[in-house]
Amino acid sequence: MIRYLFGLAATAVLAGGCASGVAFKDVDLSFAQVGLPMTHVAANPRAATLVVYIDGDYDGGKKAFTMVLEDGSLVGQVTPRSYFIATVPAGEHQLVTAVPELAGYSPCMGATHRFEAGKIYIMKNLTPMPLEEAERALSLYSHLEIDSAAGAAHLGDESEFWKECIPRAKQLEVDNAKYLADNPGVFPTPPTAQSVALDHLDIPSPP
Amino acid sequence: MPLRASTSIGPNLQALWLALAIGFSLTGCASAALAYAPRTSERDPPPKPQAQVKLTELGKPSCDYDVIGSAFGTSLDRLVEVAADHGGDGVYDTSCQLERVGSVMNTSIGVIDTRHTNQRCDGRVYVCRSGSTASSPKESGDDSTGGKAR
Numbered sequence: 001m002i003r004y005l006f007g008l009a010a011t012a013v014l015a016g017g018c019a020s021g022v023a024f025k026d027v028d029l030s031f032a033q034v035g036l037p038m039t040h041v042a043a044n045p046r047a048a049t050l051v052v053y054i055d056g057d058y059d060g061g062k063k064a065f066t067m068v069l070e071d072g073s074l075v076g077q078v079t080p081r082s083y084f085i086a087t088v089p090a091g092e093h094q095l096v097t098a099v100p101e102l103a104g105y106s107p108c109m110g111a112t113h114r115f116e117a118g119k120i121y122i123m124k125n126l127t128p129m130p131l132e133e134a135e136r137a138l139s140l141y142s143h144l145e146i147d148s149a150a151g152a153a154h155l156g157d158e159s160e161f162w163k164e165c166i167p168r169a170k171q172l173e174v175d176n177a178k179y180l181a182d183n184p185g186v187f188p189t190p191p192t193a194q195s196v197a198l199d200h201l202d203i204p205s206p207p
Numbered sequence: 208m209p210l211r212a213s214t215s216i217g218p219n220l221q222a223l224w225l226a227l228a229i230g231f232s233l234t235g236c237a238s239a240a241l242a243y244a245p246r247t248s249e250r251d252p253p254p255k256p257q258a259q260v261k262l263t264e265l266g267k268p269s270c271d272y273d274v275i276g277s278a279f280g281t282s283l284d285r286l287v288e289v290a291a292d293h294g295g296d297g298v299y300d301t302s303c304q305l306e307r308v309g310s311v312m313n314t315s316i317g318v319i320d321t322r323h324t325n326q327r328c329d330g331r332v333y334v335c336r337s338g339s340t341a342s343s344p345k346e347s348g349d350d351s352t353g354g355k356a357r
Contacts, residue, residue, distance in 0.1 A: 033248060034245050034247065034248040035247075035248065036247060037246055037247070056279065081244040081277070081279065082244060136302070136329075140244060140277035140279075140329055140331070141244050141277065142244040142245050142246065142276075206246075206274040206300065206331050207267065207300055
């Protein structure tokens with residue numbers, strides 16, 4: 001049933017572009033707000049630093065995506081054309097992103113990457129991005145500051161959603177890997193986290 | 208990084224979710240709500256008529272300015288609209304690029320083809336500091352007097 005609902009939502013996205021309906025309603029930020037622009041991101045020697053942004057043109061509405069790790073711990077929240085900065089423990093992690101407010105209409109997307117302490121990773125949603133491809137976006141987009149306490153409370157309120165979403169994201173990642181293996185060339189191979197890791201990050205100020 | 212238009216994918220929706228997961232654009236849909244990214248949490252100035260908003264395609268604005276946000280749209284005119292809606296005196300540092308988005312999918316309800324070409328533009332919305340005014344709208348050229356990000 002859930003897969004069917006995803007199918008409907010996906011079909012509507014593709015067919016209608018800017019459709020309306022439950023799956024396309026706006027979802028506001030619940031534990032993040034626009035903060036001061038960042039011009040420099042320093043690496044944390046004891047953890048990996050993620051700079052996560054999303055573009056605004058693929059979901060048909062303004063939605064706040066919540067990102068967690070595979071253990072359900074909070075990473076952050078982001079809306080189209082914004083970014084946040086978070087740290088995660090070094091090691092291999094599955095990042096899971098979803099819009100829990102949409103319940104069964106929400107995608108549950110996951111991607112597993114290996115992160116090193118002392119490195120900075122720019123992520124376009126779940127995909128590691130080279131600095132040169134992300135630099136202008138980060139310069140133009142809003143910087144979101146995450147309220148961790150409010151975020152933890154939000155996760156608690158949506159715990160049933162995440163219990164179902166995280167394994168689903170894991171399965172989807174497995175399915176995606178199989179799809180890519182079976183359909184070479186359909187999508188460009190995304191870069192690995194290791195290949196785009198940075199020691200420091202300067203976000204250009206407006207000229 | 209757009210999904211390439213030549214993509215032809217199979218009988219299920221796997222590719223869509225894969226695309227979402229890896230961050231590709233699919234529809235090119237950009238609602239009005241998405242057309243502006245504030246640079247700070249400060250309240251926008253009141254909206255103003257588009258005719259009073261100056262478009263500077265090259266170089267910097269001709270006043271001393273503060274950047275208050277970024278505008279996004281499918282044309283430079285759209286950037287001016289967005290800047291006007293958010294009380295900007297102008298928009299500068301603009302960039303436009305063409306991209307091909309969409310895909311062909313075979314679904315249980317038939318073939319869905321959403322391939323098309325979009326123009327995506329962005330630019331920075333600024334306000335002139337008090338005592339400093341932008342001159343005539345829609346001028347091009349390097350007219351640098353220096354500005355500052357908030």
